[in-house]
Amino acid sequence: MTKSKDSRTGYVSLVGKTNVGKSTLLNQMVEQKISITSRKPQTTRHRLLGIKTKDYAQAIFIDTPGFHQGQKRALNRYMNKVAIGAMSGVDVLLYVIEALKFDQEDERLLTQIPANLEHVILVINKVDRILDKDRLLPFIEKLASKFNFSDIVPISALKDQNIESLESSIFSKLPMGEHSYPEDQVADTTERFLTSEVIREKCITRLGDEIPYRISVMIDSFNLKNKVTHIDATLFVEKKSQKGIVIGQGGKHLKLIGTAARLELEEILKTKVMLRLWVKVKSGWTDNEAMMSTMGYDLG
Ligand SMILES: Nc1nc2c(ncn2[C@@H]2O[C@H](COP(=O)(O)OP(=O)(O)OP(=O)(O)O)[C@@H](O)[C@H]2O)c(=O)[nH]1
Ligand SMILES: [Mg+2]
Incomplete structure (x- = not known):
């Protein structure tokens, strides 16, 4: 059971361009497939929760549709609205990008992160694809100069690389508070x-x-x-x-x-x-x- 004096709880949203690996990361963190993934863009359509309880802390992850531009249908507007909506009112925001890829759409999304968010962690995913690891450091330095990130964590969601350090970084930033879900609950969907x-x-x-x-x-x-x-x-x-x-x-x-x-x-x-x-x-x-x-x- 959680001791209330030590317990931490918080909302952690995963935000980023479509196809960067947000849902793969969510599944990896909760160790269960609760969000579908695919190599094609615009896979996730709904906001959905994944819950991870560890020791006295509970992180409530919010997976979101990937942000995408250029398509004007009601479905696309809806998906982008859900993505932007999940940036506000959260305790930690995971801004997910692909290693060595940072384009105008990533940039545009970065400018939409609300200024009053205390913790924005830059998650650089798909590092398993980088053969020349020396290219990563200048990439990190370039991004560090663009925004005041609380932390920058390179990972591979697919290959389960560095996920534990990302988790420690997230859990250390959660505010004190009673847990919202039982510790064995992993999703809120049916x-x-x-x-x-x-x-x-x-x-x-x-x-x-x-x-x-x-x-x-x-x-x-x-x-x-x-x-x-x-x-x-x-x-x-x-x-x-x-x-x-x-x-x-x-x-x-x-x-x-x-x-x-x-x-x-x-x-x-x-x-x-x-x-x-x-x-x-x-x-x-x-x-x-x-x-x-x-x-x-x-x-x-
Ligand atoms: N090589 C590699 N591929 C990855 C990694 N993480 C995710 N992928 C692949 O990237 C593709 C997109 O992954 P998703 O998790 O569906 O991406 P998403 O950001 O949720 O995409 P949307 O829901 O469309 O916004 C899939 O083919 C994943 O297998 C990684 O760490 N390394
Ligand atoms: Mg997804």
């Missing part, structure tokens, strides 16, 4: 939500480059009966042609997506899974706030 995300992840990894940005997954039913979880889910796309691609010839793509999702869900849910997928067209949903709202996007 199995139903995670299920829809796992299905979406399999769509992202198994379909071409454009379709993933036009897909949304809704769980129609989710029931545990005789040790089998029966799940019906609908994949919404924007056009009939996209529906054809998602289904594939003779149902080939949908079958691959369904099998990959089922195998992962059986591990997560620790039951057998019966998964049925449907594909429907919801014309123009990515640019229609009313439709997005009925599809589970919290537009506030």
Whole structure:
């Protein structure tokens, strides 16, 4: 149990450009897959929490959609709004970038960090990709001159490198306070939500480059009966042609997506899974706030 006089609790948000590895880092820190990841940009769409309790301290991590410019649909506006919103009112902000890559979009995002935040840690991810480590120091020095970071920590979220020093840095900055969650709780989302995300992840990894940005997954039913979880889910796309691609010839793509999702869900849910997928067209949903709202996007 936590001794209240020693306990620390705080919100720690992960903010950065799309694809820098925020969700991979969150999963690594809470030692569980609670946020989906992919090599394609714009994977995370919702704000979600990951909780880590260690000794007397509890960090409540907030994963956010990656910030991205140039796309003007309601879905993109929504994702950027969630990303910017997670910069305020937190105790520690992890500003995540990719090693040796710092472009105008990173720069623009840096200027949006509220001036009143006490702790902003620069997390330089993907250092495993750097062959010539001597290039890292000048890169760090350049960034240190741009902003008054509380700390700068190079890591590899994927290869689990230097994560412990990042954690120590974060935990040392948490304010005193009672814990908000039980110490064994790792996420605040439901199995139903995670299920829809796992299905979406399999769509992202198994379909071409454009379709993933036009897909949304809704769980129609989710029931545990005789040790089998029966799940019906609908994949919404924007056009009939996209529906054809998602289904594939003779149902080939949908079958691959369904099998990959089922195998992962059986591990997560620790039951057998019966998964049925449907594909429907919801014309123009990515640019229609009313439709997005009925599809589970919290537009506030
Ligand atoms: N080599 C290497 N790849 C990484 C590392 N961390 C993440 N990746 C890869 O980078 C890609 C993007 O990772 P995500 O965790 O989905 O990135 P994200 O910042 O959450 O992306 P959005 O949700 O789109 O904002 C995936 O293919 C990851 O496997 C790392 O430390 N090293
Ligand atoms: Mg993500």
